[in-house]
Amino acid sequence: xxxxxxxxxxxxxxxxxxxxxxxxxxxxxxxxxxxxxxxxxxxxxxxxxxxxxxxxxxxxxxxxxxxxxxxxxxxxxxxxxxxxxxxxxxxxxxxxxxxxxxxxxxxxxxxxxxxxxxxxxxxxxxxxxxxxxxxxxxxxxxxxxxxxxxxxxxxxxxxxxxxxxxxxxxxxxxxxxxxxxxxxxxxxxxxxxxxxxxxxxxxxxxxxxxxxxxxxxxxxxxxxxxxxxxxxxxxxxxxxxxxxxxxxxxxxxxxxxxxxxxxxxxxxxxxxxxxxxxxxxxxxxxxxxxxxxxxxxxxxxxxxxxxxxxxxxxxxxxxxxxxxxxxxxxxxxxxxxxxxxxxxxxxxxxxxxxxxxxxxxxxxxxxxxxxxxxxxxxxxxxxxxxxxxxxxxxxxxxxxxxxxxxxxxxxxxxxxx
Amino acid sequence: xxxxxxxxxxxxxxxxxxxxxxxxxxxxxxxxxxxxxxxxxxxxxxxxxxxxxxxxxxxxxxxxxxxxxxxxxxxxxxxxxxxxxxxxxxxxxxxxxxxxxxxxxxxxxxxxxxxxxxxxxxxxxxxxxxxxxxxxxxxxxxxxxxxxxxxxxxxxxxxxxxxxxxxxxxxxxxxxxxxxxxxxxxxxxxxxxxxxxxxxxxxxxxxxxxxxxxxxxxxxxxxxxxxxxxxxxxxxxxxxxxxxxxxxxxxxxxxxxxxxxxxxxxxxxxxxxxxxxxxxxxxxxxxxxxxxxxxxxxxxxxxxxxxxxxxxxxxxxxxxxxxxxxxxxxxxxxxxxxxxxxxxxxxxxxxxxxxxxxxxxxxx
Numbered sequence: 156x157x158x159x160x161x162x163x164x165x166x167x168x169x170x171x172x173x174x175x176x177x178x179x180x181x182x183x184x185x186x187x188x189x190x191x192x193x194x195x196x197x198x199x200x201x202x203x204x205x206x207x208x209x210x211x212x213x214x215x216x217x218x219x220x221x222x223x224x225x226x227x228x229x230x231x232x233x234x235x236x237x238x239x240x241x242x243x244x245x246x247x248x249x250x251x252x253x254x255x256x257x258x259x260x261x262x263x264x265x266x267x268x269x270x271x272x273x274x275x276x277x278x279x280x281x282x283x284x285x286x287x288x289x290x291x292x293x294x295x296x297x298x299x300x301x302x303x304x305x306x307x308x309x310x311x312x313x314x315x316x317x318x319x320x321x322x323x324x325x326x327x328x329x330x331x332x333x334x335x336x337x338x339x340x341x342x343x344x345x346x347x348x349x350x351x352x353x354x355x356x357x358x359x360x361x362x363x364x365x366x367x368x369x370x371x372x373x374x375x376x377x378x379x380x381x382x383x384x385x386x387x388x389x390x391x392x393x394x395x396x397x398x399x400x401x402x403x404x405x406x407x408x409x410x411x412x413x414x415x416x417x418x419x420x421x422x423x424x425x426x427x428x429x430x431x432x433x434x435x436x437x438x439x440x441x442x443x444x445x446x447x448x449x450x451x452x453x454x455x456x457x458x459x460x461x462x463x464x465x466x467x468x469x470x471x472x473x474x475x476x477x478x479x480x481x482x483x484x485x486x487x488x489x490x491x492x493x494x495x496x497x498x499x500x501x502x503x504x505x506x507x508x509x510x511x512x513x514x515x516x517x518x519x520x521x522x523x524x525x526x527x528x529x530x531x532x533x534x535x536x537x538x539x540x541x542x543x544x545x546x547x548x549x550x551x552x553x554x555x556x557x558x559x560x561x562x563x564x565x566x567x568x569x570x571x572x
Numbered sequence: 573x574x575x576x577x578x579x580x581x582x583x584x585x586x587x588x589x590x591x592x593x594x595x596x597x598x599x600x601x602x603x604x605x606x607x608x609x610x611x612x613x614x615x616x617x618x619x620x621x622x623x624x625x626x627x628x629x630x631x632x633x634x635x636x637x638x639x640x641x642x643x644x645x646x647x648x649x650x651x652x653x654x655x656x657x658x659x660x661x662x663x664x665x666x667x668x669x670x671x672x673x674x675x676x677x678x679x680x681x682x683x684x685x686x687x688x689x690x691x692x693x694x695x696x697x698x699x700x701x702x703x704x705x706x707x708x709x710x711x712x713x714x715x716x717x718x719x720x721x722x723x724x725x726x727x728x729x730x731x732x733x734x735x736x737x738x739x740x741x742x743x744x745x746x747x748x749x750x751x752x753x754x755x756x757x758x759x760x761x762x763x764x765x766x767x768x769x770x771x772x773x774x775x776x777x778x779x780x781x782x783x784x785x786x787x788x789x790x791x792x793x794x795x796x797x798x799x800x801x802x803x804x805x806x807x808x809x810x811x812x813x814x815x816x817x818x819x820x821x822x823x824x825x826x827x828x829x830x831x832x833x834x835x836x837x838x839x840x841x842x843x844x845x846x847x848x849x850x851x852x853x854x855x856x857x858x859x860x861x862x863x864x865x866x867x868x869x870x871x872x873x874x875x876x877x878x879x880x881x882x883x884x885x886x887x888x889x890x891x892x893x894x895x896x897x898x899x900x901x902x903x904x905x906x907x908x909x910x911x912x913x914x915x916x917x918x919x920x921x922x923x924x925x926x927x928x929x930x931x932x933x934x935x936x
Contacts, residue, residue, distance in 0.1 A: 157582075157641050158575040159871045231573060457882050458806075460707050461892070461928060476865065476890040479883075483864035484857070487576050504857040553850070560849035563856045564829055571849055 162233055165240050172241055175201070176248025181534075184249040187382040188537050192374055194337065195252050195382055203257045203287035235424070235489035239431040243482070246435030250541045251382030253432060255289075257338070258282050260330055261425065262290025265343040265359055268421040269401040278361055281339060289333040289340040292421075293325035293362075293388055301554045303345070304354045304415065308390065310346040310400075318394040319360055321346055324372070324387065329548070331386030332371050335364045342388065343401070354415040361399045368393035379540030419499075426502040426549055427488040430509035433545030434482050437513035440520040440538040441474055447524060447533075470519055477512045484508055500562035507555035510546030517542040576864075582642055586649050589621055593653025598823075601654040604775035605919050610660050618650065618661035619692035624668060633685035638672060640808065640870035643936025644815035648863075651819030655923040656775035658816060662934050663732045667695035667741055669935045670752055670805045676796030679754070683739065694733035697741040697752075698781055699809075699932030702729040708743070708750060708806055708932065713783065715744040715753060715793075722746075722793060724753060724761075724786040730933060734764045734779035741794060742783065743802075743932075750802040752794030761786035772922035773930075803881055805935070807873055810884040812934035814866040814891035817927045818859060821895045824902035824920045825855045831906055831915075848905055855898045862887065862894045892928045899924040 179198050187195050245253035259266075259282050266278050281288050299305035308323025321344060325331075334340035341363040349356035362369055373387040402413065445455065448467065455471050456464075464472070484505040491498035517539040521528035528535045546552045561571050578586070596614055604610050623646040628634025650658035668687045671679050687695050701712055713726025724744055734740065741752045755762060765780040794800050829852060832843035842848050866887040872880035899921040903910035910917045 156575055156579050157577065157867055157871055158573055159868045160573055160875075162573055233573075236574060457885055458709060460705070460931070461889075463705050463707060472886065472889055473893070476886040477861075479868075479886060480861035480865040480890055483868060484861050486574055487860075487864060490574050490576055501860075504860055507853070508857050508861055556850045556853040557846070559853035559856060560843075560846075563825075563852055564833060564843050564849065566843070566849075571844055571846075 161240070162236070165233065165237050168237060169240050169244050172244040172248075175205075176244055180245070180248030180252050184252070184534060184537070185531075187249075187251060188379075189381075191376060191381040192384065194333070194384075195255060198252055199255060199257055199287050206258060207283065232493040235427070235492040236486065239428055239485055239489045242428050243431040243435040243438070243485075246432035247439045248435075249382065250432055250436050250544075251380035253435075254329060254380060254383035255333060257287035257289055257333075259288075259290035259340075260334075261292035261421070262334065262341055262343045262361075264425055265292055265421050266290075266361065266401060268424065269359060271401075271403055274361075274398070274401060278341065286338065288338040289330045291328050291330045291334040291340070291342040291386075293328045293331065293342045293344045295327040296324060297326055301551055304357070306345055306347060306357070307350070308344065308346040309350065310348050310358060310360060312348070312397070313394070316394070317397045319397065319400060321360060321362065321368075321390045321393040321395065324389050326387045327375070327548075328386045328388055329383060331388050332374060332384040335369065335386075335388070336371055339364050344390065354412045357412075357415045359401045360395055361401065362390070362393060362395055363399075366393050366395060378543060379537065380544055422550060423497075423499045423502045424492060426506040426555070427485045427492070427498075429545060429549040430481070430485045430505040433509045433513040433542055434478060434485065436538050436542045436545070437474075437478055437516040440517045440535055440542070441471075441478060443533070443535060444520040444523060445471065447527065467523060470523060474516045474519065478516060481505070481508045481512045500559055503550070503555040503558040503562075506550060507552045507559065510552040510555075513542040513545050576867075578641075578645060582645055585621075585623065585626075585642065586645050589623070589646055589649040590652070592618060592621055593649055597650070597653025597657045601657065601916060601919070602913075604654065604656060606774075606913075608774045609777075610657055610775045614657065615660050616692050618657065619664075620690070624662075624665050625688045628668065628672060628684055628688050632672075632680050633688045638669070640811055640873045640936060641867065643808075644811050644866055644870045647812050647815040647934065647936050648819035648822070651816040652823045653819075654775075655816060655820055655920075655926075656773040658819070659732065659773065659776050659934055661692070662812070662936070664693060664695040665935050666697035666732070666933075667739055669808055670697070670741055670794060673804045673808065674752065674795050674800035674802075676791075678791070679794070679796065683754070687739075693738045694736050695739045696732050696734060696737050697743070697932070697935075698728035698731040698734070699743045700728065700730045700930070702727055702780065708809075709802070711743060711745040711750055713742070713744040715746040715751060717790070718787075721787045721789060722753060724755070724783045724788060726783050728781045728783070730768065730770075730778045730930065731764075731781050732933065733777055734781050735767070735777070742781075742786075744783075746793075746799070749799070751799050752802075752805070753788055754792045754794060755783075755786065755788065759786055759788070770926070772919065772924075772926050776933075804873075806931075807869075807881050807884045808935045809932055810888040811866060811870050811873065812936040813927055813931055814862065814869075814884075814887045815936065816934055817891035817895035817924070818863045818866065820920055820924055820927075821855070821859045821862075821898040824899045824917060824924075825852070825859060827915075827917060827920075828852060828855065828902045828905045831909075842905075851901050851905060855901055858894045858897060862890045865890050888927075888931070895924040895927050896921075 310319045341361050344360045344362050347356040368391045370389045371386050372389045375385040488498045488501035488505045521535050521539050625634045626636035627638040671683050715722045740755045742755050761784045763782045768778045832848050835842045869883040869887040902917040903921050
């Protein structure tokens with residue numbers, strides 16, 4: 156039966172997060188935007204404590220293990236749905252700060268998606284410790300963005316020491332600095348074990364903080380989400396133990412695209428979540444816009460035929476329809492993920508629509524407020540800058556269009572390049 | 573909980589409508605548009621699928637309960653076949669559903685059983701008025717109480733099957749409210765004009781109607797002497813229009829996919845060009861987004877949620893833009909062929925332009 160009732164646990168969770176957003180994020184939002192590379196430790200420490208108190212090491216809700224003798228109730232899985240709501244709310248507070256929430260981030264997501272049970276236990280338990288710990292994913296290189304198969308970072312097995320030796324340079328590593336320099340975290344590095352094999356040579360490696368030969372070379376200065384660090388990382392003969400390659404031993408020598416597919420599977424899970432964060436930013440902008448309009452005495456009348464609306468009414472109502480429908484695309488794709496239904500098409504739809512819509516909404520909000528919108532006195536201009544990244548990271552709008560088009564047309568990557 | 577899975581019953585209904593749309597409606601669509609008429613057999617066959625009958629309770633001659641969600645799923649599937657045909661099949665609902673939603677007990681007992689008979693009958697309604705700023709909440713047609721009767725005065729346009737109507741609900745301003753009035757056939761002062769010619773939906777017979785001092789007993793006011801709330805009727809109309817738009821757009825997307833995978837240019841299928849593929853990806857995404865928005869609106873209406881009216885309004889707003897974008901691109905993807913009437917996409921584009929205007933021509 157088609158239903159749109161938000162589950163109670165999600166509502167309660169979100170009420171709590173709204174308080175966090177209002178009290179711990181919004182008041183310092185402007186400060187961390189204007190002091191790039193300073194770290195919002197108050198928020199980080201608070202979130203770490205709050206998450207520890209609930210037994211979770213990250214924002215991702217953990218499934219409770221039944222006690223002995225306890226009857227296992229068949230409950231609907233709502234993990235991704237919960238996460239989408241949480242991230243939307245935190246990004247509504249401040250998207251840059253949300254990105255520095257401790258707990259593993261994309262690094263942990265990669266371990267979850269591709270690691271063996273032993274690897275998951277070994278690498279993920281650090282996020283449940285006393286201190287906040289970060290994780291990151293290192294995929295992009297200066298010559299390899301959307302075309303991830305073009306990466307040049309190499310991993311060579313040193314049979315004498317049974318270690319992988321990594322060499323290369325990664326860029327655009329979100330939270331890379333916090334993972335390696337500010338906590339005992341790790342980054343998941345994508346590298347090739349056979350440069351001639353293309354995608355079949357790709358593997359992922361956990362590189363922990365303190366590994367010799369790993370250096371954060373640079374922190375980027377960005378258009379928005381400035382509270383989040385974006386690092387360049389140089390790997391120079393960085394050695395990691397053999398079992399730091401994610402996945403089972405058998406895939407080491409096989410010419411398989413499993414590694415590449417693992418990365419893509421991670422994206423199916425994370426794309427709707429990234430869309431959710433963009434939607435949080437756009438909701439913030441739309442709410443403030445409506446509030447400012449109301450203060451100016453501009454009423455938005457719902458229910459009029461189009462030819463009777465004012466230009467502002469039409470803009471605002473269009474934005475609301477676009478934002479809500481984008482959110483529903485997110486909800487459907489995470490609902491599919493929770494129910495183990497393949498959602499690659501829907502995840503990409505959610506991501507590309509959100510990328511477009513949140514960019515448009517925040518841009519129009521700035522425009523409609525005229526000189527007030529362009530001023531740094533209000534957060535509208537910041538949200539415009541923050542929102543744009545939604546259309547870029549975790550697969551650009553264009554990459555997601557390719558993915559959706561292949562699904563709709565029944566084409567492979569070879570048919571439609 | 574969230575769920576995006578229709579019930580088994582809904583799936584079966586959608587499947588049976590889809591077969592009808594594929595095998596009956598769609599093949600007749602082109603000629604119906606060219607000849608400005610739908611075969612009566614076709615309308616009856618669509619009627620026999622029983623969507624409306626299933627939304628009327630047994631005590632009034634039907635065999636089910638109304639569900640807005642079931643309604644939009646059904647309407648979408650009909651419009652996937654043909655918009656004019658869908659609207660024709662749904663026309664008796666313009667009378668029955670408002671009676672079901674807002675009618676008095678007497679009105680339900682008197683009017684619902686004869687409508688949900690085995691044969692489709694031209695029960696209809698008159699809402700739209702011939703002015704550029706037509707607004708269902710601000711009508712120019714008036715109803716004034718005159719002793720033991722209401723006097724109806726005004727002009728309506730786009731009234732389906734008005735010339736042969738078995739019964740008609742006419743909406744008019746009473747005080748500052750929009751109210752429905754049941755106008756039986758043969759009442760003095762009702763004048764139905766010449767059949768109208770429109771940009772699209774040629775096959776649906778639409779007429780202008782003039783009401784001049786039409787005297788109606790007080791109990792002919794929808795809901796009885798105390799009248800009714802107009803909002804649920806308008807909501808049901810918005811849901812219907814939005815779902816028709818989704819069905820129509822889906823047809824256009826599928827046609828574009830098939831064509832672009834068949835047509836070659838520069839040594840490849842045109843679908844293999846990103847310029848075309850990206851258009852298709854965006855079409856599919858917009859359809860899905862609006863579809864979900866309309867689902868949510870229907871769910872809110874079925875569950876009497878606050879803001880349900882606003883959501884239905886947003887859904888129709890989204891659908892209006894979406895259906896134009898999708899059908900325009902379908903014509904564009906077919907290029908010169910898209911402009912030729914042998915292909916259905918130009919008809920779909922003309923039909924799509926009506927979604928913004930035709931609020932009141934379908935109700936679920």
